[in-house]
Amino acid sequence: MPTVRLKLPGSFFRVGWSSVLVQFAEQIALTAAPLVAVLLFASTPTETALLQVAHTLPFLLFAIPVGLIVDRTAHKTVLIVSESLRAVTLGVVVVLLALDALTFPALVVIGFVGAIGTVAFSVTAPAVVPQLVARDQFTQANRWLELGRSAAFIGGPAVAGLLVSWTGAPGSFVAAAALCVFGVLLLMRLHLRREPAADARPVLRALREGAGFAWSNALLRPIIVTSFAFNVGWFAVQAVFIVYAIDNLAMGSEGVGVTLAVYGLGMVIGAGLAPAITRRLLVGRATLLGPVCGFAASAALTLTLLSPTPVLAGLAYFLLGLGPTxxxxxxxxxxxxxxxxxxxxRVSSLLVMASYGARPFGAALAAVASALWGSAGALLLATVLFAAQLAYVARSQLVRLHALPV
Known part of the structure; x- marks a missing residue:
């Protein structure tokens, strides 16, 4: 008997479309900030790297505290405040540009503050979904959110580049701020069935409770460990790929851009295939596709050491978009x-920290490996990391899960 897919409720789409808007705004800002830094301040690669640190460090510093706040505060309030913070910081950049008062240090600080809003939204949105949809719609709702994220990863950087070239530096930040404002307006009309109850327990006790639950759960622990190991390997690749592609694969900027776009294509196809895959495979087996594709991608990149062809690099980035989605x-x-x-x-915050907090570690390991053994050393290190995460999760209870727990 065929499975009947129920229509997602309208309340979910207020959060869903708000998530899409904030993801687009984030990708536009992430692309526009280094462009502005180079065009206005002639920033060096070290300085543009500092901008990336400013946009990622809050995930490591604030994910856990935000998780505690989410479990003790009205979710609607957290969503609105987080997206409003992002809108305000983007608006400040626009004002400073208009007054010709923007400096590189100010751009770094504003990016850091705005990223705190992104952290809060990233932790809160998954915690809201169970209040808006039925249990058997979780996969459908999360697929919708991933499709929106994929579209933002593909379209956001392109939109930012066009806006900077057509309207100058302020245009991209105006667009990003406007998207966040529209997201806030959507959230204003959000109605949740239940909000967190008051919790007067000491903070450390509440944090231990959340961490203890996640780490002791046979399904959550492999998700956390695998997410951390995957992202360390992923950012070890990211840290060296552009230089490696240009120096070793004879790829120009256009070729690199196409390869990175193929990553976004893999994300979209992965989100599109997810329902069919979860219908045909056990839920646990479906989770294995992410680690398998990660290892296959790193193996393809490693093969370019023997056969330096851009096709293998494109295949690798396609797999890195497909399986992890x-x-x-x-x-x-x-x-x-x-x-x-x-x-x-709290559990969402652990996953956010494991995923995003791993990224600086991956980049640092790649820097050490490439300093000692060149880009080849970083790629081989990434392959070892991807192999380790696959071996770990393949032996866990996660892959033997038949269906979503009831």
Missing amino acids: IWAITTTSIRQAVTPMHMLG
């Missing part, structure tokens, strides 16, 4: 199904 959809649904409502914020 299916992983994100299925594991987010599992997390929402097994985690008690009052802990969703």
